Amino acid sequence: MSAFDPFALAAPGLRQLKPYQPGKPVEQLERELGIRDALKLASNENPHGPSPLAVAAVRAKLDGVNYYPDQHAFTARLAGHYGVAPECITLGNGSNDVLDLVARAFLVPGTNAVFSRHAFAVYPLATLACSAEPRAAAPLPADHPSMPYGHDPAALAAAIDDATRVVFIANPNNPTGTWLGEAALHDLLARLPTHVVVVLDEAYGEYARALEAAAGGERWPDGLRWLDEFPNLVVTRTFSKIYGLAGLRCGCAVSSPAIADLLNRVRHPFNANSLALAAAGAALDDTGFVERSATANAEGLGVLAAGFARLGLGTIPSRGNFVCVDVGRDAEPVYQALLRDGVIVRPVANYGLPNHLRVTVGRSEDHARVIDAFARALAA
Numbered sequence: 001m002s003a004f005d006p007f008a009l010a011a012p013g014l015r016q017l018k019p020y021q022p023g024k025p026v027e028q029l030e031r032e033l034g035i036r037d038a039l040k041l042a043s044n045e046n047p048h049g050p051s052p053l054a055v056a057a058v059r060a061k062l063d064g065v066n067y068y069p070d071q072h073a074f075t076a077r078l079a080g081h082y083g084v085a086p087e088c089i090t091l092g093n094g095s096n097d098v099l100d101l102v103a104r105a106f107l108v109p110g111t112n113a114v115f116s117r118h119a120f121a122v123y124p125l126a127t128l129a130c131s132a133e134p135r136a137a138a139p140l141p142a143d144h145p146s147m148p149y150g151h152d153p154a155a156l157a158a159a160i161d162d163a164t165r166v167v168f169i170a171n172p173n174n175p176t177g178t179w180l181g182e183a184a185l186h187d188l189l190a191r192l193p194t195h196v197v198v199v200l201d202e203a204y205g206e207y208a209r210a211l212e213a214a215a216g217g218e219r220w221p222d223g224l225r226w227l228d229e230f231p232n233l234v235v236t237r238t239f240s241k242i243y244g245l246a247g248l249r250c251g252c253a254v255s256s257p258a259i260a261d262l263l264n265r266v267r268h269p270f271n272a273n274s275l276a277l278a279a280a281g282a283a284l285d286d287t288g289f290v291e292r293s294a295t296a297n298a299e300g301l302g303v304l305a306a307g308f309a310r311l312g313l314g315t316i317p318s319r320g321n322f323v324c325v326d327v328g329r330d331a332e333p334v335y336q337a338l339l340r341d342g343v344i345v346r347p348v349a350n351y352g353l354p355n356h357l358r359v360t361v362g363r364s365e366d367h368a369r370v371i372d373a374f375a376r377a378l379a380a
């Protein structure tokens with residue numbers, strides 16, 4: 001009898017799957033270097049913390065954690081907020097969870113999922129977990145005049161074939177921050193065939209809307225408005241970014257009731273926990289917190305981009321709460337030097353961007369420190 005070999009027994013997609021690499025936690029860096037006051041701008045978290053209303057709601061809910069979460073009530077609440085029927089909502093343990101549900105509902109071996117080359121790492125992971133083929137479409141070129149490294153709608157459409165079941169589009173995209181405007185996105189949705197489900201990942205939509213308005217641009221496209229027009233559309237939202245609840249894990253998909261019914265068949269009951277739901281409900285109410293976060297982000301993004309420009313570094317245009325900076329050489333040593341200086345940013349070589357680092361917009365008092373640390377790291 002041969003030796004037990006779990007790798008040979010695993011689902012075929014898992015053999016190619018490289019696990020998600022999270023940003024380095026602050027505590028870990030401080031322990032490793034024996035420092036304090038490390039600054040983490042690596043995971044696009046809201047630097048202003050959770051809303052105080054969300055914290056109070058979690059405290060109030062703690063005594064009730066012996067009960068299973070009331071997802072029904074929260075779903076109704078969310079449906080009201082979005083102006084859709086409750087049957088359109090699928091709750092997630094973070095939006096990562098619902099991306100996975102879409103993959104599990106529609107991808108099997110022999111099918112493929114299409115996304116743009118520098119897109120969110122979870123799309124190929126969710127695809128490979130179903131042993132389907134991840135298919136990266138060519139991005140816009142690095143020297144594109146307005147949207148370097150951005151999604152190329154023509155390339156995305158061209159990558160689709162009869163075996164495609166899912167297209168993932170993050171708008172704006174992570175890690176590049178690039179985006180599709182209302183007209184371009186609508187055109188793309190209109191040309192996708194009806195044998196594909198299209199996921200519009202709006203994790204940064206609230207930031208983008210404020211940035212678009214500040215730039216005096218066209219209206220930011222809100223995917224929820226297109227659900228009636230495109231029955232194959234799934235819009236995903238999260239409480240991890242502007243709502244400041246990344247550690248609690250809450251997100252959702254909004255789609256036709258027919259798609260939501262399928263997603264709910266593979267969803268674990270009670271996937272979003274009661275503390276997360278309590279916090280998310282309170283965070284929805286705190287519109288002032290969301291507005292202040294969006295305004296501070298728009299300012300901070302400008303400060304960061306200007307600071308990098310002073311260092312002679314280019315940045316990719318962003319509608320998110322982060323910016324990708326081109327350090328003009330292998331970014332790994334620069335990343336390491338920044339770590340030694342107590343500043344954690346995100347390497348994006350695994351996204352096909354080896355010369356870039358992604359920096360989350362921090363608090364206003366953080367940005368001078370970040371730019372100074374980059375200056376030192378580049379001089380080292």
Ligand SMILES: *Cc1c(COP(=O)(O)O)cnc(C)c1O
Pocket residue numbers: 044093094095096097120170173174201203237238239240241246250251
């Ligand atoms: C951060 C992010 C998410 C959110 O993930 P959660 O699981 O909700 O924390 C989703 N999509 C993209 C593109 C992201 O960058």
